Amino acid sequence: MYLLQLWWLVAIVALTVYLLGSRTPPLPENATHEGLIVLALIGLILFAFGVKATRTVVHRYEGLLKEANQVSRDITTLKREEEAIAAERTLLRTLIDNLPDYMYAKDLDGRFLIGNEAVARQVGLQSTDQLVGKADSDFFPPELAKKYHEEEQTMIREGQGLYNHEGLTIDGGRERWVVTNKLLLRDANGKITGFVGIGRDITAQKRIEETLQQERILLRTVIDNIPDPIYAKDRNSRKTLANMADVHNIGAQSEAEVLGKDDFDLFPKKVAEKFTADDQTVIQLGEPVINREEYQITLDGQESWFLTSKVPLRDEKGTIIGLVGVGHNITDRKNAEEILRQQAQLLELQAQELIAARETALEASRLKSEFVANMSHEIRTPLNGIIGMTSMLLSTDLSSEQLEYAEIVRQSGESLLTVVNDILDFSKIEAGKLSIEQYDFDLISVVEGAIEILAPRAQEKGLELGCFLDREVLHALRGDAGRVRQVMVNLIGNAIKFTDHGEVMVSAIAEEETEHHVKIRFTVSDTGIGISKEGVSRLFTPFSQENGSMTRKYGGTGLGLAISKQLVELMGGKISVESQQDKGSTFRWNATFEKQPVDKIQTPPRKNLAGLRCLIVDDNETNRKIVHHYIVSWGLSNGSAENGTRALELLHQAVEQGQPYDLAILDMQMPEMDGIQLAAEIKADPTLAHIRLILLTSMGNRKSVALQEAGFSAGLSKPVRQSQLFDCIANVMCDTLDIVAANGPAVSGDASIAEHATTDVISSLEHSLKPMLILVVEDNAVNQKVAVRMLEKCGYRADVAGNGVEAVTAVSLVPYDIVFMDCQMPEMDGFEATARIRRVDGTSRRRAIIAMTANALQGDREKCLAAGMDDYISKPIRKVDLLAAIARVSRARSTSEEHAEQIGS
16 A cells, blocks of 8 residues: 555655656756755655545645746746846947937936946946946036026926927036927826936037028128118018118118018009019019119109019929029119210210301311411511512612611511511411421431521621530431421520620430431520529510510510421420529520431542541630541541630640640630730741641631731631531641541431521622523512612523513413422412423423412421422512522433433433
8 A cells, every 4th residue: 555655655756756857948047946845845745645635635735836937937938038028238338438419317316326337438437337426516517517407397397398408418517508308207197207308519519500600790780781672582472581771772671571571562563563573574484674764763762773683492303492682783884874874965965066157267277377478478578578678778889878768678587587486386286287297307407507597697796606416426317307497597696685794505325226217406505694583484475574664675576486386396305494593594405306218328538537636725614625526527636725824835745745636726815815826826836837727716707818918728607517527627727637538427408408508609609690581470560679689699691570460471482491480470370380381391201390389387387299390489578588589490401301312212
C-alpha cells in the first residue's frame, strides 16, 4: 500500500520534472521552483493521506498545472510588453534628447523631474541626470528665474497653460529668444502635480524679422520722403500702399485715409474713369504704362499735371495681383511750356514786326549808304580840285608869300580829306561792310612807308622819330597792307600830335611763328602828354578824346582809334594801351599774317657788308640801339658813342689797338658837338681821316656839295629805312665790297609804290612810261582840268569827254589806250559806258579802263572791276596814283601782247 503510494509519488515527481523540463519556452525560474514546491507539498499530502487521497491530489494537481501554465503564459506576455515598453522608452528618450527644442517636466515647486539634452546644454550641464531636482534659480539670473516662477504660479491659479509665449532666456551665457508652450501636469484625479514645457529657439528668426523690419522701415522712410507720388493697388484698383507724396497729392493727411479706396473715392468721376481704365490695361494685359502725361484734379479742385508710369505687380508665381505706380509732378514744366507757347506766339508776332522793321532798316541803310556814297562823291569832287590844283600851283614859280598861302590851302585840303576818310571808314564799320583783303606785301616797306609819310610832322616839332624792325620780321607776307598802314599812320600820327618834345618810337617784332604764319607785335610809344586812367577806359570809343579841350587844341574827329580797334580785330588781333599823364603812352597791337610761298619770294643779289667796323654816334639811346640792331644783323662790327667827345676817344683807341673803324654814322643834332663839328674833327686828324662818314639828320637832306665840304660821303634823313641805310653803306664802301647773294627785302609791288612813293619814284615812273592816247571821262569841269593838267605834267596829252555817251562815241572814233572813267555822271554813268565800250572792243580787249571816282566806300573797287574796268583810283587824285595806275595797265598790256605773239609764233 505504501509502496504503491510511493510509486505514484515518484511518478508524479518524474512527470512534473519532465513537464517542467520540456516546456518551450521553459517557465521562468521562479515558476519552476514554485512547481517543485507544489509537487513536494502534494507528495507530502499523498504520503500523509494515502492512496485514497492520491486521486484527489492528482485531479487537483492537473488543475494546478493548468493554472501554472496560464501564469507562465501571462508572465511571458508581461515580460515581452515590458521589453517593448523599455524599447519604446529608449526610442522616445533618444528622440527627445536629440530634438533641438527644449523639453522638460517640473513638479509644483518648479524642480526639474526630467529634461532633454537641449535643456541640459542650455543651462550648461553635461547630462540630463544632473537636471533632476534642480530649479530655475540654480541656472538663470534671479530676475529671469523669478519671472519663470511667476508664470508657473499664474498657470496654477488660472488653471490654464501658457501657449506660444515669446521671451528672452539665457543659453550658454547668451541671450536667446524662445517661444514656449507650458502645460499643466495632472494626475488621474485631475489634480495639478507639475508642469510640462516645450520651447523653441527663434533667435535667428527674430533677428531676420528685426532686419526685415529695419529694412521695411528704411524702405518706407525712403518711399515717404521721395517727392514723387508712389503707390500700389490691388486688382480692383484699390490702394494698398501710398507714400506721403501721394497722400498729400490726393489731399489727405495720412495713408490710412486712402488705403482700401479706389480712384472714384479720391478723384472726380472723369478723372477716375481715365485712371481706372489705365489700371485695368496694366492689370489685365500686363502691359506697363510709361511716362504718360496725365491731367489730375482732386475733389477739392486742386489741378496738376503728372508724368505717370504704371507696371504690373506679380506674386511669386508670376500672377498679376495689382500694380505699382509712380508719378512725377510736371505742373511747373507744363506751366512753363504754356508760357513758352504764349511767348512763342508773341515772339512770332514780334518777329513779323521785326521783319517789317528790318525791311525798313535795310531801306534806311540803303538810303544811308546811298547818302554816304553821294556825300563822298560830292565832298571828294571839290577836294580833288582843291588838292590837285594846289599841288600843280606849288610846282609853279611863286613868291614866298604865295608859296606859303598855297601850302596852307594844300594842308587844309589834306586835313579835310583825313576827316572825310575817317567818317567814311566809321560808316563802313557801322554798316558792317568793313572787310580785310589778302594780297602779297612787304611788311617792312609798309611800316617804314607809314613813318616816312609822318616824318615831316615830327621834324617840324623837333621830335626824334625812330623805327625798330626785328630782323626776324618777314618781308614777304600776305594780308591787308593798306589796313596795316592805316592803323600805323593813325597811331604814329596821334603820338606825334600829342608829343611836344622827346621822341616817338615804332617797332615791329615777330612774336610767334609757324611754318605758314607769323604773329607780329607792333608798338608805338611816345614821351607826350599821356592819358589819364579815365581817358584810357573810353579811348577806343567813337567820337571820344581825353577831353573837349583836346579837340579844340589838337583837332581830329575822335574816330581814329575806334576805327583802328575795329581794323585790328578784323585782322584777328588785339590793341591795348599803357599810359601815364605827362610821361607818355605806349600802344601795342598784334596781327597774324600768312607767309608767302617760298617759290614766290625774289631775293636780289646784295653786297656783303660782313667784316666792316662801324661806329654809331647819336645822343639818343633808342636811335643808337636801332641802328646797332640793323648793322649787326648785316655782319658789321659795331661800336657806339653818345656824344662827339666819346666818339673821338673810341676812334683813337681803335687806331691804337690796330683795329681802326672803316665807317662812322653821325647824328646831326647833338649837344656840345654836332655832327658837322665832329666830322671836321675826324677829317682834321690824319690817323682818322680815312674813316668814311654818313650823316643822319631830322632836318632834311643837306645838299651834296655841303656834305662833301664837311667830309661826309652821304647823308640820310631820319627816320632811316633799313634798305636805305644798307644801300647807303654799300655805296659808300663800294670799293671795298664784293657783290654776293644775300637775303634782303623783297622787291616792292605796285601797292607799295603807290603808298610810299617819293620824288625819285615819280621821276622814275615818268621816264619809264611809253606815250599813250588817253581819254578822261569826267562831268565836273574842275576835275577835268586837274586830271588833264596832271597828265600834261607827266608828259601826256589827254582828251576829255563830259559823260558816258560822249565817251562811247569818242572811243569808237579814236583808239585810245587808256580811259580814265568817272562813275557818277548824267545821261550815262561810268558803269554803263564801260559795258558799251567793252561791246565795241569785242573779244580783243586791248583798251584799259581805269575808274577815277569819288566813291571810296567798301565794295566800290570790286563793283568797278566787276563792271569790266581794269583798275581803280579814288579822288582826290594824286600824281603818283595816276602814274602808278598807268604803269600797272601798261605792264599788263605788254604781258598780254607778248603772250599773243608767242601764241602766233
